[in-house]
Amino acid sequence: ETGVTQSPTHLIKTRGQQVTLRCSSQSGHNTVSWYQQALGQGPQFIFQYYREEENGRGNFPPRFSGLQFPNYSSELNVNALELDDSALYLCASSSDGQGIAFFGQGTRLTVV
Amino acid sequence: EDQVTQSPEALRLQEGESSSLNCSYTVSGLRGLFWYRQDPGKGPEFLFTLYSAGEEKEKERLKATLTKKESFLHITAPKPEDSATYLCASQGVAGTASKLTFGTGTRLQVTL
Numbered sequence: 001e002t003g004v005t006q007s008p009t010h011l012i013k014t015r016g017q018q019v020t021l022r023c024s025s026q027s028g029h030n031t032v033s034w035y036q037q038a039l040g041q042g043p044q045f046i047f048q049y050y051r052e053e054e055n056g057r058g059n060f061p062p063r064f065s066g067l068q069f070p071n072y073s074s075e076l077n078v079n080a081l082e083l084d085d086s087a088l089y090l091c092a093s094s095s096d097g098q099g100i101a102f103f104g105q106g107t108r109l110t111v112v
Numbered sequence: 113e114d115q116v117t118q119s120p121e122a123l124r125l126q127e128g129e130s131s132s133l134n135c136s137y138t139v140s141g142l143r144g145l146f147w148y149r150q151d152p153g154k155g156p157e158f159l160f161t162l163y164s165a166g167e168e169k170e171k172e173r174l175k176a177t178l179t180k181k182e183s184f185l186h187i188t189a190p191k192p193e194d195s196a197t198y199l200c201a202s203q204g205v206a207g208t209a210s211k212l213t214f215g216t217g218t219r220l221q222v223t224l
Binding site for chain 1: 116146148153154155156157158161199201205206207208209210211212213214215216217
C-alpha cells in the first residue's frame with residue numbers, strides 16, 4: 001500500500017507566475033484535501049475534492065484552484081503568485097472525506 | 113468560526129521528564145479531534161483520533177484524552193526522538209467537505 005506522494009518537493013517561482021503542484025492519494029482513498037502551512041503556523045484548509053468535484057473551500061481567493069482526476073490524484077494550481085504564497089503546501093487523502101486524513105511530505109514553494 | 117488553541121508554544125523537557133500538551137477547541141459539530149506529529153520540513157504524521165468526551169488512546173509513550181472543550185497529549189518518560197512539533201486539529205465541516213482546523217502546534221524538545 002503506497003502513501004500520499006507529492007511533487008515536486010521544492011519549487012522557486014517569481015511573483016506573478018503560475019504554479020501547479022501534484023498529489024497522488026493513498027491507495028483506496030477517494031478524497032483529497034489541500035492545506036497551506038506558513039512558517040511557524042498550523043496548516044490552513046484550502047479546499048477538498050471528492051470524486052472529482054470540489055466540495056468545500058476555505059478562505060482562499062479564486063486564484064487557488066484545483067482538479068481531481070478519475071484515479072483520485074489531484075492538482076493544486078495557483079495563479080498570479082504573491083510573496084505571501086510562500087509556504088509548505090500539504091496534500092491529505094482520506095476515504096469518503098470522513099476518515100483519518102493522511103498527509104504527504106509537502107511541497108515547499110518559495111515566491112521571490 | 114472553528115478555533116483551536118494549543119499551549120505551550122514550546123516545551124523543553126529532559127529525557128524521562130513527563131509532561132502534558134494542551135489543546136482547547138471551539139467547533140460547531142465536532143466530528144473528531146486529531147493529534148499529529150510533524151518533523152521539520154515534513155508533512156504531519158497521524159497519531160490519534162478522539163471522537164467523544166472521556167475517550168482516551170495510547171501509543172507507546174503518548175496518551176491522548178478528550179473533554180468537551182479540551183484535549184491533552186500526555187508524554188510519559190520522553191526520549192530525544194520524541195522531539196517534534198505536535199499539532200492538534202478539530203474536524204468540522206466546510207460546505208459538504210470535512211475539514212481540519214489546526215492549532216499552531218507545540219514545539220517539543222527533549223534533551224539528554
